[in-house]
Amino acid sequence: MALLGGRNDSALGEQEMDANSALMELDKGLRSGKIGEQCEAVVRFPSLFEKYPFPILINSAFLKLADVFRVGNNFLRLCVLKVTQQSEKHLDKILNVDEFVKRAFSVIHSNDPVARAITIRLLGSIACIIPERKNAHHSIRESLDSHDGVEVEAAVFAAAKFAAQSRDFAAGICNKIGEMIQGLATPVELKIHLIPIFQHMHHDAAMATAARQLLTELAMAYPALRVLLVTLHTATQLAAAALLDIPQQIQLLLKYMHSDPRHAIKRLALQDLNLLAKKAPHVWGLQEVQALCSIVADTPYDGVHLGAMAVLGTLSSTVIAQHWFLQGGAKVALAPLQDLARLAQSCCQHDRLVLAACGASTLTNLLVAAQGADIGVSELEVVIALESLIIASSMEQSEGASRTLKTVLQSVVRLCAGLPRLGQRLLASLLAQMQAEPGEAACTQLCQALVQVSDRTPALVHGMLPELLEMYRKASRSTEQGPLLVVLASAIFMANQKVQSMEVKRIIVEPLDNTGGWTVYRIARQASRMGSHEVAAAIYANLRAHVASEHLYFWLNGLQELAQGEQALKKLSGEPPANCLSCLAEALVSCQRGMASLTAASTPQSPLNFQCEYAKLRIDTLQAFSQLFATCNSLRSNPPPAIAAALALNASSDLDSCTRIAGQMKQCIEEYQGLVRRYCELYQSAFDADPGSLRNIKLHQQSCLLIINIIETLILNQDTGSIGDCMEGGLRQVGSEAERSLLTAFQQSLQEVQNLQHKYPPASYQYISCLARAATTVLQVPLCLPRFFFQKLQSTSIKLALSPTPRLPNEPITIQSSQLLALKVEGVIQLAGRPGLFRQVQTVRLVVTASTQARPSTNNGKVAESTFPEQSQEVAPHNDYFSTHFLLAFPGGGASTVTVEASVVDADGAVWRTGPRSTLLVRSLDDSYTQGQGAQSQASGSSGRTQPPAQTRAVPGPSTSTSVGYSRF
Incomplete structure (x- = not known):
């Protein structure tokens, strides 16, 4: 039972090796005299690139593959072609592009048309790194005129690849492709393959307009079914990519929908219309919607109805639907929307469930977007339609009915979120259908919808x-x-x-x-x-x-101890509770045991860093509350002395009457401020967390801020009024009942503080009781562990490599104090799960710091440590790889530690401290030490003894050698 992630990528029993060893092993296979071993070595290169995606290795490997492509047979060339196509995201890491192309391009002069075809396909596959190579352009143009069909197909493939990358090639090949399509000698199959090249002619407006005009002429000149299908779809792709002529393309597709009776043309037109609705919904007007509705009304085919309702459903789910209702203030302007609503309502009564579900989805979108406007269909009719579809689709046992039920339930959740007043009836319908026992799969879907609706409206x-x-x-x-x-x-x-x-x-x-x-x-x-x-x-x-695993046992035991600790907090009773310290002590004991078990459950594959830090923060938070209650009780059990009032009167400060409690409260504030900082650090380290988990961390941080605010306002007599606004802003962003309960507790405490403020002297009994009640109210809200505590839906990690690298792990890099160290930092972003589900890596921030320990002076013998100013850079990764350089100066002699720390910056500009942190040891030699070594070397040379030269290190540059130096990855 795999409770957590952490799957090991290497197979069981497979020996782990570094990049040098792996590349040498594959090179040995390439040099083998057996074709089978050579092919096996070639096909293993993509996995090597994924494991060690660094330029030096990839450059060396591709040069070896180019040699195999040059001297091998056609089967080996085909294997190299497949490897190149599978490793497309690593092609820009080839350092010696000219040498790679030179070795592979030599095969283009072969007399074998198959070899030439494979070479042309290889050139097309690497078009992203050689987009403007004129010799490649010339070879593709020549191959298009070849008499061999295999070579022509390869040229068509390469022409499409280069047209997408190069503006010059696209402009030069456009007329030739048009002539070939219009030529009578060109076979129809070849014309069908040539037409899609025009979808890449979007480099400028003039080229896109010319290509669209040619496609329009082709559609009129060649009305055959296969040619017309390809032509219309290519024109749609061109319009969507160039963002030009989209309204004209919509009109063209609607024209073929109306005039062409062929069902395949109508189906393709609807698919392209749906594509344009997703790509650019803002260009759709009510005229196009009304035209599509009239076309559907005149067509008896269910397939056309289904496709049209899919297009209208896509449009109604976007923001353009709300814009339509804002525009349509007059009754005449709302007429197309009312026609659409009546069409969707008629589809809801269709005997095909999938068409009825599509109509109900469109109707729901219109009702939510209208927000009270008259669409010709009442809310009750929409609810009745959804209830009927729930019953019909849940009682039918088929895969299509299951998909239909999912669509209907999504409409139910959307309707309840947009119009909460309809939630009670829809929830009752879901529960009634669940009690009818429709089947396990349908009942599960119904219950999931019930949970989603209840999460938004829990009172129901x-x-x-x-x-x-x-x-x-x-x-x-x-x-x-x-x-x-x-x-x-x-x-x-x-x-x-x-x-x-x-x-x-x-x-x-x-x-x-x-x-x-x-x-x-x-x-x-x-x-x-x-x-x-x-x-x-x-x-x-x-x-x-x-469970059979020791780590799983400790994981479950840790969860059980944490649950018992939270269960102990439910015993808090009274106002303020008399047993608060005993309950907190019991909870702390259980939570400490749980923390120890979670630490024992950690493994190198699943380190449980977030879980352990979250549990440790919970323990420290409970400890802070315990200290707060003890401080509040100390004022009751040990009040200020009798002369405290006179001292306060002389000092003209009421707080001086209880200096002891003031000092203790300041210590409590320091503890809570430390918790706030640690919650912030935990938040910044959870880059892969879902929004609910991040809100959970933020709310616990706000609970600490709440206590700080109350202490400063009531006890220390400081005016801080910003935390209330922060709570109100967070209240609008919550998504679960537990979050609402916690924020409601915050609001109640703040309201009580505002009512008592400035009515009593500082540190009075009334203020202490108010503080205790606020702390108790926060503790009485049950802790809900975040989803990220159990599940990581996306996984993002970074590996760093520093150059130069020492020969031994703890050996320092030796440089002269008058020289600069060129530090090269390379990194790879490793993604797992569902990458980009919540946030994506926009840039990587690298911070380099160096601390030097100088040699002890002759006076006091102490070691002086100096820290150089830190340097930082933000690097945008390309295909999950990034690299940059730093120049570091070490003017004083001594040993230094260089630390490189990586952070992630997302698309919103937020910085996430994900790590990792890498260190490098550097030994700087000053000039006097170097001159002394030189003099000693000369003296030893004169006496007849030879000394080894001083160790020198050069920063490695691009190389085609097999030695890579990334073994620590």
Whole structure:
């Protein structure tokens, strides 16, 4: 049971080797006399490039492949071609492009047309690095006139590649392609392959206009089905890429939709219209919408109806729909939208479920975008249509019905989010259909939709707890309904957040003895994420005895201890609670045990850095609250002395009457400020976290800021009013019931502080009680572990390589103090999971710092340490690779440590401290030391003894050698 990520990329038993060894092993295979071994070595190069994507290695490898391409047979050339096509993102790392092209291009003069064809395809595959090579352009033009079909097909392929990269080539080849298409001697198959080249003629407006005019003429001159399909689709691709003539292309497609009776033409026109609707919805007007609606009304084909509703659904889901309603203030302007709404309503009554679902989706989008405007269809009619489709699609057991149900439920969630007043009825419909037992897959989808709607409007699901518990009992009797159990448990936890029924734990935990371990773990994980720690602790305690791995045991044990610690906080009662210190002490003991177990569960593949730091922050936060309660209690048990009032009167400051409590409160503020900084650091390190997890961290940081604000306002008599605005801004961004509860606690505490402010003297009993109540209110909100604590949906890591590299791991780089060290920093961004799901790497910020320890002086014998100013650069990665240089000066002799730290900057400009941090040892030799060594060398030379020369290091440059020097990767 893989609870966490951390899959090892290398196969079991495969020996790990560095880049030099791997390249030498493949080079040995290339030099073999057996064709099979040569081919095996060639096809292993893409995996080598993925593992060691550094320019020196890739340059050396491609030069070797070019030699194989030059002297090998056609099969080896074909293998090299496939390797080149698979390694397209590494082509720009070839340093000696001229040498690579020279070796491969020599085959173009071969008498074998197959060899020439493979060479032409190779040139097309590397067009991104040689876009303006005139010899390659000339060879492609000549191959287009060849009498060999294989060579002509290769030339067509290369022409498309070069036309996409080179403006000069596209301008020069456009007329020739047009002549070949219009020529009578050109076969129809070749014309069909030549026409798509025009989609790359978008380098400037004049070229795009000329290409579009030629395509329009071809569409009129060659109305044959296959040619017309390719021509229309190419014109659409050209318009979408050039962002020109999109309205004209829409009109052209609508014209063929109306005039051409062939079903294939109508289907292609609808697909292209959908593409243009996604690419540029802002150019669509109500006239085009009305024209499409009239075309659909006159067509009896269901396929045309479905395609047209897909286009209209795409348009209605964009922001252009709201613009239509803003434009349509008059009744005449709203007429096309009312026609569209009536068309979608008629589609909702169709006997084909997929068409009915598409109509319902369009109708839902229009109703949400209208926001009260009259579209000719009432809200009740839309709700009835959705309810009917839910019943029809959930009762049918087929893959198409499952997709239809998913579309309908997405419309339900969208409608409830846009119009919350309709949520109660739709939730009741979902629950009623779930009770009808439509099937496991359909019931799972219905329950997922219910959870999504309830997450936005949690008050609607609280009354459904008995029905959900009964459904959970029935589902738990079957051992095959694991996903349904997890979703039902999520709905139950959400419904139980306000009700807090004690029967939930027994009903959830008891039936899990005969359920699979992964399903049980997912239920416990949902309980931890929704604050049901009593249920989570019981499940983790039972589950940890059923795992075979020691690390998984410690992981589950750590989760169970954390859940028990949070469960202890539920014992807080009273106002202010009398047992707060005992509850916090019990919670701290359990959380400390959980922290130790999580540390033991860490492995090199899954280090659990975020989990351990999050648990450590929770422990320190509880410790800070414990210290705060102890400070508040100390004022009650040990009030200020009797002369404190006189001292305060003489000092004209009421705070001087309780200097001891003021000092303790300042210490509490320092602790909370430290927690705020650490929460900020944890936030900045979680680059791959989902937005909900980041909000979770931010809210805990705001809880510390809240306590600081209350202490400064009430106790230290300082006016700070900015935290309230911060809370109100965060309240509009929350997405779950737990976040709303925590922010509601913040608002209540702030309101009470504002009511009591300036009414009593500082550190009075009323202010201390208010502070204690605020802290208790925050602690009584259950902790919900973030999703990133359990799941990493995207994974981004950086590997750094520093040059020059020492021969031995701890050996320093030796330079003269009068010289500059040229430090080359290379890095690779490694992506896993779903890259770019939440955020992408825009640039990488590299910060270089150096600290030098000079040799001890003769006076005091102490070592002086000096730190040089840091240098920083931001590098934009290209194909997940980046490199830059730094010049470092070491004017004084001594040993230095150079540290390079990487950070990630996303598209919004936010900096994420993801690491890593690499160090390099440098030894700087001053001139006096060097002269002394030289004199000693001369003296030893005169006495007949030879001394080895001093160690020197040069910064390595581009090389075609096999030696690479990236073994530590």
